[in-house]
Amino acid sequence: MELASKEYATHTAYDELLDRELRPRTAALPLFDYLNSLNDGELATRQQAVDATIKAMGITFTIYSESGNIDRVWPFDPIPRVMARKEWEHIQAGLKQRLTALNMFINDLYNEQQIIKDGVLPAEILDSSTNFRPQCIGIKPRFGVWAHICGTDLVRDSNGTVYVLEDNLRVPSGVSYMLENRQIMKRIFPEVFRTTHILPVDDYPTQLYHTLAALSPRAGEQPVIAVLTPGIYNSAYFEHSYLAQQMGAFLVEGSDLLVDSDDIVYLKSITGLQRVDVIYRRIDDAFLDPEVFNPDSVLGVPGLMRAWRKGNVGIANAPGAGVADDKVVYTFVPQIIRYYLNEEPILANVPSYLCMYDDQREYVLANLDKLVVKPANESGGYGMLIGPRATHEEREKFAALIRENPRNYMAQPTLDISTAPTLVDGKLAPRHLDLRPFVLQSDKLYATTGGLTRVAMRQGSLVVNSSQGGGSKDTWIVEEGDL
Amino acid sequence: MMLARVAENLYWMARFLERAENTARLINSTTHVLLDLPEGATFGWVNLTEIAGMDDLFTQNYPKANEESIMRFLIEDASNPGSIFSCIQYARENTRTLREVLPAEMWERVNSLYLYVRDNAHIACSSRRERYMVLNEIIQQRHAIVGLFAGAMAHDVAYQLIKLGRNIERADMTTRILDLHSAIIFPDESVIQEALMERIWMSTLDSLSSYQSYRRLISMHVRSDAAISFLLQDMRFPRSVAFCLSEIESCFKQMPKSQQLQQLTTQLRHKIAQYVTDKLDAIALHEHLDLLQIELGEIHESLLQNYFHAWQADIQPVLQPSNEFAQQ
Numbered sequence: 001m002e003l004a005s006k007e008y009a010t011h012t013a014y015d016e017l018l019d020r021e022l023r024p025r026t027a028a029l030p031l032f033d034y035l036n037s038l039n040d041g042e043l044a045t046r047q048q049a050v051d052a053t054i055k056a057m058g059i060t061f062t063i064y065s066e067s068g069n070i071d072r073v074w075p076f077d078p079i080p081r082v083m084a085r086k087e088w089e090h091i092q093a094g095l096k097q098r099l100t101a102l103n104m105f106i107n108d109l110y111n112e113q114q115i116i117k118d119g120v121l122p123a124e125i126l127d128s129s130t131n132f133r134p135q136c137i138g139i140k141p142r143f144g145v146w147a148h149i150c151g152t153d154l155v156r157d158s159n160g161t162v163y164v165l166e167d168n169l170r171v172p173s174g175v176s177y178m179l180e181n182r183q184i185m186k187r188i189f190p191e192v193f194r195t196t197h198i199l200p201v202d203d204y205p206t207q208l209y210h211t212l213a214a215l216s217p218r219a220g221e222q223p224v225i226a227v228l229t230p231g232i233y234n235s236a237y238f239e240h241s242y243l244a245q246q247m248g249a250f251l252v253e254g255s256d257l258l259v260d261s262d263d264i265v266y267l268k269s270i271t272g273l274q275r276v277d278v279i280y281r282r283i284d285d286a287f288l289d290p291e292v293f294n295p296d297s298v299l300g301v302p303g304l305m306r307a308w309r310k311g312n313v314g315i316a317n318a319p320g321a322g323v324a325d326d327k328v329v330y331t332f333v334p335q336i337i338r339y340y341l342n343e344e345p346i347l348a349n350v351p352s353y354l355c356m357y358d359d360q361r362e363y364v365l366a367n368l369d370k371l372v373v374k375p376a377n378e379s380g381g382y383g384m385l386i387g388p389r390a391t392h393e394e395r396e397k398f399a400a401l402i403r404e405n406p407r408n409y410m411a412q413p414t415l416d417i418s419t420a421p422t423l424v425d426g427k428l429a430p431r432h433l434d435l436r437p438f439v440l441q442s443d444k445l446y447a448t449t450g451g452l453t454r455v456a457m458r459q460g461s462l463v464v465n466s467s468q469g470g471g472s473k474d475t476w477i478v479e480e481g482d483l
Numbered sequence: 484m485m486l487a488r489v490a491e492n493l494y495w496m497a498r499f500l501e502r503a504e505n506t507a508r509l510i511n512s513t514t515h516v517l518l519d520l521p522e523g524a525t526f527g528w529v530n531l532t533e534i535a536g537m538d539d540l541f542t543q544n545y546p547k548a549n550e551e552s553i554m555r556f557l558i559e560d561a562s563n564p565g566s567i568f569s570c571i572q573y574a575r576e577n578t579r580t581l582r583e584v585l586p587a588e589m590w591e592r593v594n595s596l597y598l599y600v601r602d603n604a605h606i607a608c609s610s611r612r613e614r615y616m617v618l619n620e621i622i623q624q625r626h627a628i629v630g631l632f633a634g635a636m637a638h639d640v641a642y643q644l645i646k647l648g649r650n651i652e653r654a655d656m657t658t659r660i661l662d663l664h665s666a667i668i669f670p671d672e673s674v675i676q677e678a679l680m681e682r683i684w685m686s687t688l689d690s691l692s693s694y695q696s697y698r699r700l701i702s703m704h705v706r707s708d709a710a711i712s713f714l715l716q717d718m719r720f721p722r723s724v725a726f727c728l729s730e731i732e733s734c735f736k737q738m739p740k741s742q743q744l745q746q747l748t749t750q751l752r753h754k755i756a757q758y759v760t761d762k763l764d765a766i767a768l769h770e771h772l773d774l775l776q777i778e779l780g781e782i783h784e785s786l787l788q789n790y791f792h793a794w795q796a797d798i799q800p801v802l803q804p805s806n807e808f809a810q811q
Contacts, residue, residue, distance in 0.1 A: 055598070056595055224484075232580055237579075241579070241582045241583055242582070244583040245584075250486055250583075251489075251580075251583045253488070255488075256487075256488055258794075258798070260798060261799050262799065266797075268488070268794035269484050269486060269487060269793070270484075270485050270486075270490045270739070270790040270791070270793055271484070271740060271793055272793050272794050272797040273794050273797040
């Protein structure tokens, strides 16, 4: 591989596209045939075209900083991550299984709590959960589904095993980048789409629409669907707008909606008030309804919970769904799958240590230099400790935090997560990545074809979050039979 | 069905884009006419700042009124809400909130226009030659945007709102430009040579892209009364006030609950048709234009009430718990 950078010589992680001898894996063969057919400098030219395209398409995300909000262009690497269809179908089945069980779990927690009564989940976990909403107790949403849209983070270890790292059940974002990345690739590398059978990803908006439409309380009528955004300064505003546009839904802010004295949600239209049937909310629970949650919220809609409780509006994801999006609850997911579905989990969890248990906590404290420690309820890569890379002081600080609030922390071995070749100075250098597929559930189940591949653009870095300097790649699920 | 907030943003987006283009045209044609002015003749650049009623803001922020400071103020000054840069920036911010109702390419177009203005506005302020090129590019990019509206967008309510914003802004701008140029010319009519007057009227027509049409449709000679009539009353020219009003009327016909707005617009158009322009002196013209601006403002206000605030009338009165109080 002439294109491979010197960094590959000392490489230990599993590489998605190259085997140990730096030969392209079968699924990636046509891609490398194509890359090798390009003249010197051609790749750099294409990279420039990518940058110009992204700028023109205005694909941005917002970063909060002291000097105000900055609209950043999402870093995009033009070398796709490739996976064979057969492997993907196995993962897809695992994702659907997982979300099905998680929804049964959430519905159980807000109703009978049978899983606690049966001693599978310790009661103290629920008691100390910050994402459990007592206001939702006794509510039975349609189909018993609470998390209609889930973003599951997957990583691959050095032995090739795919693990679930997190289930994002609150307001997961990133799917618009998955869709836009494919658009960019089609604009920049149209030739390669002729020679490789790459499965399309663009049915997501239609699937999302159907998932949401099934929640409408007015059966038989064309539902009015609204995407509720915190507004233009939210980091994912681009996505909110994109999805609304793709679905033909209304993109609304809290102030565009109103719950009248009849407990029905209306939007303020040019001809007066119009009923809304389904809200795809991209606002956290705490800000959703100042009557019930944070009273200071100006992002939400007063009375929304009233309307939802009465069944006058569908809300996705349902308020309170985040109770299963907790890194401590995460460690119980294999048991949750067995308990509700009576099946073995298809996808593996990363082995985890719970600091709430004395013996496991002692192990974590004694091995902080080898472990990754995560707080239970943070997202976006904030507030975690990567033991092997932390200083002594940072580890001491975390040890104190853990002793202070053991329920809030869990730890996992530091995975040597997989890499894929990424364009750096005209060469392909290994960069660590993960994969976030999106799974939908209401009356039916659906999982995306592939997902959003996030890549840590800095050498050696394991942090792929966009808020922490990560970028993304197109993800190709390819038909291996064609090759 | 459309959100009131979205409707309002569409309307303003169109107004800002139109305003930016009009300002660019005005600067270009003024620069042109300057080159032709005879030795010794002076032109008050500062008059340009009066067009959008921005003269106070200008004098507050700029110690000296010369070509360069006025160009900065009109083209790149972010603290002037009427500068080309500000208008494009507002239009872009509005477009950003409107992506789900506009054709997908619209954001790309408006965004690249914004990037162009951001990166080139300072060049346009420095030299006349570059100014012409940059402003022309802005005008052309804006034309591409209008083309996209016309050719790639469903002619639905969103489209009508854009067209309304464009035509209300355009009609307003035509009255302002007329007002400005008339103010320069009439007070000293006896002193100013006829040729110079004609030049300035040509510039007025040119700033509204109407010089060519005027010559073809009216006359080779530019006379003030004929030019005024052309810009106010001619139903063939798309920047005349009467033409804009008829566009506005046709938009309202496509909009829900618009009876009263249609009437208001038709009345104003009929009133303009009855002006006798060859008997207008400077003061009478100024009064006409003033009234015209007020009446355009009324159409704007009624539109706001009728569409952007319509929902307020639908809220159900909350039943007061008066019984409980009575019992206590």
